[in-house]
Amino acid sequence: MMQKKNLAIISGDRGDGSVCMQENFSGKESSLKNIFVGTKQLFLNIYPEYATHILKTHESLASYEYIVYIKPESTKSPAIKFQTTTKITVTISALFEKLAKEKILIVVGRNLSVTIHDTLPDLHTSIGYWLDESATCTVLYKRDLAQESSEQKSIEQDNVQSVTINCYTGRHSSLTVYFLIANIVVPDLKINCYLLGEYSNIQVDGAFMLQNRQQATVSIYQEHLVSHTSSNVMVKSALRDSAYICYKGLIYIGTNAPYTDAVQNNKNIIVAGNGDSMANNNNVGENNARAHSIPSLEILNNEVRCAHGSAVGPVDKEQLFVLQSRGLDQAQATQVLIDGFIGTHFNGLWPVIK
Amino acid sequence: MLDKKQANKNTFKVKKGLNRSIVTQISEQKNEPGWMTDFRLEALAIFERMPMPTWGADLSDLDPNNIYYYIKPIESQKNAWEDIPDKIKTTFDKLGIPEAEQKFLAGVGAQYESEMVYKKLKKKWEEKGVLFLDTGTALKEHPELFKKYFATIIPPHDNKFAALNSAVWSGGSFVYVPEKVIIDMPLQAYFRINAAQMGQFERTLIIAEPGSSVHYVEGCSAPLHRTNSLHSAVVELVALKQSHIRYTTIQNWSNNVYNLVTKRAVAHAKAHVEWIDGNFGSKVTMKYPSIILQGEYAKGQIISIAVAGSGQHQDAGGKIIHCAPFTKSNIISKSMSKGGGRASYRGLLKVTKEAKYSESKVQCDALLLDELSRSDTYPTVIVNESSADIGHEASVSKVSEEQLFYAQSRGLSQQAARAIIVNGFIDAFVKELPMEYAVEINRLIAMEMEGSIG
Numbered sequence: 153m154m155q156k157k158n159l160a161i162i163s164g165d166r167g168d169g170s171v172c173m174q175e176n177f178s179g180k181e182s183s184l185k186n187i188f189v190g191t192k193q194l195f196l197n198i199y200p201e202y203a204t205h206i207l208k209t210h211e212s213l214a215s216y217e218y219i220v221y222i223k224p225e226s227t228k229s230p231a232i233k234f235q236t237t238t239k240i241t242v243t244i245s246a247l248f249e250k251l252a253k254e255k256i257l258i259v260v261g262r263n264l265s266v267t268i269h270d271t272l273p274d275l276h277t278s279i280g281y282w283l284d285e286s287a288t289c290t291v292l293y294k295r296d297l298a299q300e301s302s303e304q305k306s307i308e309q310d311n312v313q314s315v316t317i318n319c320y321t322g323r324h325s326s327l328t329v330y331f332l333i334a335n336i337v338v339p340d341l342k343i344n345c346y347l348l349g350e351y352s353n354i355q356v357d358g359a360f361m362l363q364n365r366q367q368a369t370v371s372i373y374q375e376h377l378v379s380h381t382s383s384n385v386m387v388k389s390a391l392r393d394s395a396y397i398c399y400k401g402l403i404y405i406g407t408n409a410p411y412t413d414a415v416q417n418n419k420n421i422i423v424a425g426n427g428d429s430m431a432n433n434n435n436v437g438e439n440n441a442r443a444h445s446i447p448s449l450e451i452l453n454n455e456v457r458c459a460h461g462s463a464v465g466p467v468d469k470e471q472l473f474v475l476q477s478r479g480l481d482q483a484q485a486t487q488v489l490i491d492g493f494i495g496t497h498f499n500g501l502w503p504v505i506k
Numbered sequence: 507m508l509d510k511k512q513a514n515k516n517t518f519k520v521k522k523g524l525n526r527s528i529v530t531q532i533s534e535q536k537n538e539p540g541w542m543t544d545f546r547l548e549a550l551a552i553f554e555r556m557p558m559p560t561w562g563a564d565l566s567d568l569d570p571n572n573i574y575y576y577i578k579p580i581e582s583q584k585n586a587w588e589d590i591p592d593k594i595k596t597t598f599d600k601l602g603i604p605e606a607e608q609k610f611l612a613g614v615g616a617q618y619e620s621e622m623v624y625k626k627l628k629k630k631w632e633e634k635g636v637l638f639l640d641t642g643t644a645l646k647e648h649p650e651l652f653k654k655y656f657a658t659i660i661p662p663h664d665n666k667f668a669a670l671n672s673a674v675w676s677g678g679s680f681v682y683v684p685e686k687v688i689i690d691m692p693l694q695a696y697f698r699i700n701a702a703q704m705g706q707f708e709r710t711l712i713i714a715e716p717g718s719s720v721h722y723v724e725g726c727s728a729p730l731h732r733t734n735s736l737h738s739a740v741v742e743l744v745a746l747k748q749s750h751i752r753y754t755t756i757q758n759w760s761n762n763v764y765n766l767v768t769k770r771a772v773a774h775a776k777a778h779v780e781w782i783d784g785n786f787g788s789k790v791t792m793k794y795p796s797i798i799l800q801g802e803y804a805k806g807q808i809i810s811i812a813v814a815g816s817g818q819h820q821d822a823g824g825k826i827i828h829c830a831p832f833t834k835s836n837i838i839s840k841s842m843s844k845g846g847g848r849a850s851y852r853g854l855l856k857v858t859k860e861a862k863y864s865e866s867k868v869q870c871d872a873l874l875l876d877e878l879s880r881s882d883t884y885p886t887v888i889v890n891e892s893s894a895d896i897g898h899e900a901s902v903s904k905v906s907e908e909q910l911f912y913a914q915s916r917g918l919s920q921q922a923a924r925a926i927i928v929n930g931f932i933d934a935f936v937k938e939l940p941m942e943y944a945v946e947i948n949r950l951i952a953m954e955m956e957g958s959i960g
Binding site for chain 1: 872880894
């Protein structure tokens with residue numbers, strides 16, 4: 153779980169053109185002072201070799217304008233595998249409010265273990281996570297408009313929301329992205345997973361809870377070009393009323409990527425309106441939820457394990473019956489089942505996310 | 507093995523390429539009624555207007571102007587096996603149809619080049635009013651029935667190659683099964699491309715009246731040619747109330763054939779339609795048998811396998827559209843790629859707002875036999891109804907060392923072990939085939955396995 157004492161709130165202006173952070177953690181000094189925030193040019197000036205090396209690893213990295221670099225304890229010490237890592241939890245808020253419209257790349261240094269809470273108020277963003285050797289990073293990404301004031305809701309719903317999350321993993325690194333998006337229109341959420349180093353792993357666990365006329369389009373791309381990499385994507389959704397989700401997934405496994413393990417799953421529950429019996433046809437207009445799912449595979453190598461699954465269905469009637477027989481009404485029972493359906497795959501993080 | 511080319515004498519051959527006068531010529535040659543000539547010309551206009559599909563397989567090498575669109579063979583229709591010329595008999599022998607098979611099968615409608623040259627329907631089916639004719643004859647002999655269903659399921663503007671087929675179709679089968687007639691032995695037809703660069707555009711229409719049942723089998727094989735050939739068939743199935751149609755295809759075109767086929771069925775209330783589809787050979791195959799479940803409680807099933815060898819692209823799959831409540835469907839697709847071949851599954855599963863309580867399961871498995879080959883899966887699932895229960899699953903794997911080791915430790919050679927594992931992989935398909943086809947497929951797989959030891 154999160155370590156509160158290492159919480160850092162990044163904000164402020166350094167005054168020399170670059171953006172700085174204010175370290176705000178109770179307790180002893182930690183490695184957090186080793187967080188660099190600045191423009192790409194500044195990054196290139198301060199860490200010329202490292203920056204050039206990072207930006208060369210993938211062509212899409214050229215588009216980032218701002219860099220957040222979480223440095224390992226000592227850049228000079230050689231990478232020692234199995235070294236005890238420092239746990240860092242970063243809540244990204246104030247800083248990104250300022251940079252919300254910018255393209256940010258977060259670089260996690262060697263051997264670090266970082267948890268990032270991304271509670272960006274505005275979804276207009278392109279964000280990247282670049283993991284150095286043996287780094288571990290967990291990203292919690294949550295947007296739930298139902299919890300915010302109605303004033304804000306009406307403003308944001310007029311906005312076109314689009315997000316691109318790019319994930320780059322170096323050797324032996326591991327990235328986990330959890331996201332929960334509720335009650336918001338997301339016309340375009342793109343998650344691109346580029347597994348750059350051998351033995352790296354990316355896991356994406358996402359959930360959508362949509363109602364009314366909310367729509368979401370999510371595209372997930374898993375690119376495996378080197379050997380011994382694994383990726384696992386699970387996107388779930390619970391749809392009410394006339395909500396709509398479109399899931400497009402593509403796993404690409406190149407010819408030089410043997411021993412790849414890639415999985416993608418998309419599961420959708422369509423929650424019927426008030427009673428879903430055939431006799432209740434008069435509320436058809438209220439219950440027009442739709443789910444489209446295109447989980448594609450392109451595999452150019454035979455030494456792989458690759459699978460995908462896609463399911464769409466209603467809430468299980470038997471489970472509903474059991475809960476109702478325990479005294480819950482239909483709405484409550486449905487809610488319990490949806491929480492279970494969405495919550496189970498957040499690995500115990502559901503209480504935090506919710 | 508089946509690729510020995512024979513010297514050909516064709517009586518009538520229109521010029522290469524396609525234009526209004528060629529289409530009119532084909533229609534005149536076949537003594538067709540005016541409405542059919544108009545239909546063909548209209549379809550030609552649609553064909554010329556529509557762009558080449560840019561998705562799916564690569565069709566850039568295909569030149570529609572370099573193809574013969576109609577060849578009528580020298581032999582006319584014969585009714586008894588004894589009257590069939592020796593030359594054609596040898597062709598069939600090479601295809602592996604033993605004469606004895608006739609005893610098992612209800613009739614043999616064999617297409618040699620563009621025209622039916624041989625058809626035989628057992629007497630007892632004739633007595634029950636079953637029609638099993640080539641499509642051209644059906645147009646002449648049963649114009650009313652023909653006009654009622656022809657092109658109602660696949661209109662010319664459906665896609666570019668359906669338009670092409672509509673303009674230049676010749677041959678194919680017409681099957682009509684009257685009410686409550688159950689044909690318990692499969693009807694069978696073999697198709698064959700034999701003249702170099704000749705396109706084959708058969709048009710098949712099967713109508714099953716309420717309560718009837720029919721199993722239609724077609725097998726394809728083609729000899730090797732140097733230039734690209736085009737095969738573009740249209741198959742329409744009409745399954746009326748409570749009827750059952752099973753359509754089995756075994757296709758083994760030579761490696762220069764473009765196989766661009768449109769197959770679609772409509773299943774009315776409580777009807778059951780099955781496509782059993784085996785794709786071997788060809789240079790490029792784009793084939794997505796589809797079923798529209800139009801009536802309540804209708805059922806659809808698509809079982810297919812695709813084997814892509816060197817230089818081949820098998821872009822196959824299936825489409826099912828649920829339009830009525832309580833409909834059920836099932837797609838099983840197995841694909842194998844070897845020697846740098848590419849096998850793709852491209853499917854659509856759609857549940858409309860009307861299809862309450864419908865159920866569907868899609869399963870597609872791919873087997874990669876070496877590191878050069880490629881496997882793709884492009885499924886699309888569209889669900890617009892909350893009570894529908896839909897599942898899709900896919901997996902990609904190779905013949906594992908463990909399995910091989912196990913089989914070899916029981917005394918099999920590596921090749922035999924491989925063949926046995928692959929046969930196990932496609933078992934779901936093979937067990938749906940008539941006995942003699944199952945034997946043929948097992949032989950074919952063993953042949954395909956030769957030289958594929960990685």
